[in-house]
Amino acid sequence: MSLIEKALIDKIKVKANVLKHRAIDQHVNLAVTGLSRSGKTAFITSLVNQLINENSQSQMTFFSTIHEGRFIAAKRVPQKDLHIARFDYDSAAKALSEEPPCWPLPTKGISQLRLAIKYQPNNSIIKYTTDNATIFIDITDYPGEWLLDLPMLNQTFEEWSEVMTELLKQAPRVEIAEEFIQRLESLSPFDPVDEKLLAELSEQYTQLLQTFRNEMGLSLIQPGRFILPGDLAGAPILQFFPYTNFSDIDLDAYQKAEEDTLIGMLRARYIEYKERVVKAFYKEHFVNFDRQIILADCLTPLNNGYGSFNDLQQAMNLITESFRYGKANFLTRMFSPKIDKLLFAATKSDHVTPEQHGNLTSLLNQLIHPIRQKINFENITTETIAISSVKATQFGKSQHQGKTLPVIRGIKLPERKQITLFPGMVPKALPAESYWQDNSFNFMPFAPLESTGLHQPFQHIRMDQVLEFLLGDKMK
């Protein structure tokens, strides 16, 4: 062998070694979010379940690593950030595998889980230098409500109060918010306030937010932490609220108000909240995410009516603001986030018949359209998809008045009664108010389908496409 040939081979070996280590040390921080009840817990449980139980019964055709026969195995390994709660996969998977199966309890704050996936790379150089490679996936689950707070960073207390007041004084919120607004009007903002009264009023405001979300199905909740406080439950930093009477007070006196007055204390807490809660989340967590999936349940608001659907649209616009990284954007200046792929998923698509899935995807597309344009422009690849993490219904056909109709069949909760129905048409575009007069959409909770065992993959819709979009390129 000539000296030149030897040098060339040595060079190839060094390069191969570098690539080998790069392949072995691959690592992706995958973030999962969505408003409460959007399906985060079911989604993460299914994603982990599909990967660790991959077998001949898996329906994973669109995940190229599996389809090309390069997937070897996946297992859970201890998480990296020990100060973050562990995502309780075992309890969730057990609930879904029970007889009869139940939905897992939803997560309430931030939690994490780490997966190691062993696979065979198809990149030719890596392939010849190592039999297989490992990719570590750190999955972080966090409430979408926390992203609703981002705009607050750009607002003074006075500006934020004005936006919230407008919202509280409009239908559908005004009916139940009126008492709170009147109580605030009866207090002098410049009188000293004791912490007990502040705590009591904050509790009243938090209850209002809970009612908006849990009973009225509204999505635009600020501050988002108030309804999902995580480890901050009961902390004074969550004890403030918008002042709803700014139009009647002297703004000069407001600027000079001492910190022990009602308005002064509200302002001080608001500033503290932005620094220690909102900014802290972006600095400690958000900046580390590489890939993001945002889950949205469009079907429940469709079922609830115009007010609820309209609110979802506004909330989705606020949530997606966090992914606008243009150079001039304050988010980029403050935190330098690095997410390069963002997937929007309409969840629970097993609640509609398959020919409606296209409409469901295009409805979600329309919901996020204004912001998506800007995100695409800023070099984040985005995609929308309709999924079901864990199927609860089977699709079928039924005869009705001489016609064949597509139907879904499932076990309705809580009574556990088998039901067959055509749930209704999903509008392709954002529906006008009249949609709810002419159409009815029948969304009812179904039990998850019986699983074939704790170590078997759950039935799903398009989880393989989700994996391909989020991880496929990292496992070539």
Ligand code: GDP
């Ligand atoms: P989280 O609050 O975002 O963690 O939401 P969960 O994952 O707890 O889901 C909330 C509820 O949505 C569950 O209890 C189920 O009733 C329902 N759900 C979630 N995923 C699916 C799905 O793929 N199909 C159906 N039919 N229902 C789902």
